[in-house]
Amino acid sequence: MNNATNTQQSKLPDHYKGAAAALLSAFLFGFIPILAVSAYKKGITVMTFHFMRFIIASIALFCLLYFQKGHQVVMVGKKNFLQLFVLGGILFTLTSFSYFSSFQYIPASMAALIFYSYPALVAIGSLYVNKEPLTTKIILSITLSTVGLIFLSGKIDASVSMKGVLLAGFAALSYTSYILYGNSLMKKTPYQVVVAFVCFFSAVSFFIVGKATHNLILPHTTSTWLLFCIISLVSLSGFLAFFLGVKLTTPSIAAILSMAEPLVTVVLSLLIFKEYLTILQYLGGILVLAGSFLALKACALR
Numbered sequence: 001m002n003n004a005t006n007t008q009q010s011k012l013p014d015h016y017k018g019a020a021a022a023l024l025s026a027f028l029f030g031f032i033p034i035l036a037v038s039a040y041k042k043g044i045t046v047m048t049f050h051f052m053r054f055i056i057a058s059i060a061l062f063c064l065l066y067f068q069k070g071h072q073v074v075m076v077g078k079k080n081f082l083q084l085f086v087l088g089g090i091l092f093t094l095t096s097f098s099y100f101s102s103f104q105y106i107p108a109s110m111a112a113l114i115f116y117s118y119p120a121l122v123a124i125g126s127l128y129v130n131k132e133p134l135t136t137k138i139i140l141s142i143t144l145s146t147v148g149l150i151f152l153s154g155k156i157d158a159s160v161s162m163k164g165v166l167l168a169g170f171a172a173l174s175y176t177s178y179i180l181y182g183n184s185l186m187k188k189t190p191y192q193v194v195v196a197f198v199c200f201f202s203a204v205s206f207f208i209v210g211k212a213t214h215n216l217i218l219p220h221t222t223s224t225w226l227l228f229c230i231i232s233l234v235s236l237s238g239f240l241a242f243f244l245g246v247k248l249t250t251p252s253i254a255a256i257l258s259m260a261e262p263l264v265t266v267v268l269s270l271l272i273f274k275e276y277l278t279i280l281q282y283l284g285g286i287l288v289l290a291g292s293f294l295a296l297k298a299c300a301l302r
Contacts, residue, residue: 017244017248018246019249019257021245022246025242025254026257026259026260026264028234029234029238029242029264030260030262032235033265034272035231036049047213048217050206051206051216052231052232053231053235057233058196058197061195062200076197084185087197089201089204090205093202099168102114102115111167114171115171115175116146117172118176119145119258122176122179123138123142126180134252137295140291141293141295144287145256147287148263148286149262151281152266179255192240195236195239195240198239199236257292259292260288263288
């Protein structure tokens with residue numbers, strides 16, 4: 001009995017580290033929309049934005065892994081190579097493309113609300129795929145965070161494009177598959193290697209689509225290259241932190257804690273662009289934080 005108790009206590013620090021990593025990921029990814037606005041103001045297209053952030057991130061991480069582990073880092077086997085291609089080149093690319101494309105048809109706030117249904121989808125998927133119990137705390141944390149996001153999004157235009165809704169919904173489904181599939185791959189592949197291949201295959205996909213649609217224009221100024229280096233560093237750190245969070249906690253908890261991401265974006269917009277929040281939006285922020293706190297409590301009980 002004591003041995004079981006000691007074993008459970010020894011696992012708690014890893015869970016807390018995983019929760020902290022997932023929150024760090026949300027904080028870092030919350031910067032991406034702000035950085036994207038800066039890139040778009042420089043005339044950068046969406047395809048160029050994604051290609052540059054992923055190609056620089058993958059090169060940097062592959063170089064780091066090479067110096068740490070040698071050429072074995074890319075020796076993942078044919079089957080695993082194909083699985084990593086599906087994860088990064090298909091699932092994550094579809095998520096990014098669908099989510100950012102939905103902004104063209106529906107307000108970004110509505111797209112975010114639909115997209116951030118993925119934590120609930122991940123929790124349901126984990127129930128069947130990973131046999132992860134759907135506890136009361138998990139359900140309540142998802143509910144609080146979702147209501148918080150509704151308040152945080154502010155007033156939404158009543159006119160709705162079904163195409164935009166479907167694109168945002170598809171992004172939520174593909175991201176759910178991405179998280180669950182990535183969790184299964186990390187059981188046999190280090191999460192750093194998974195992130196490196198995800199970034200690489202995503203870059204390849206956006207390069208092909210960008211070239212085919214003539215929307216890929218490489219930056220020509222030093223300041224733009226510097227901006228992309230910053231974007232890539234933030235993205236890479238966010239990816240590593242998120243997958244570490246999934247590895248040390250569970251897909252459901254990491255996904256719920258990621259719902260703090262739009263809260264970070266709103267706060268940054270408030271500080272940088274001098275935007276203002278209504279009372280309901282402040283309440284929404286509090287509810288998102290409350291949902292994250294409940295997820296942390298659920299993490300502690302694992």
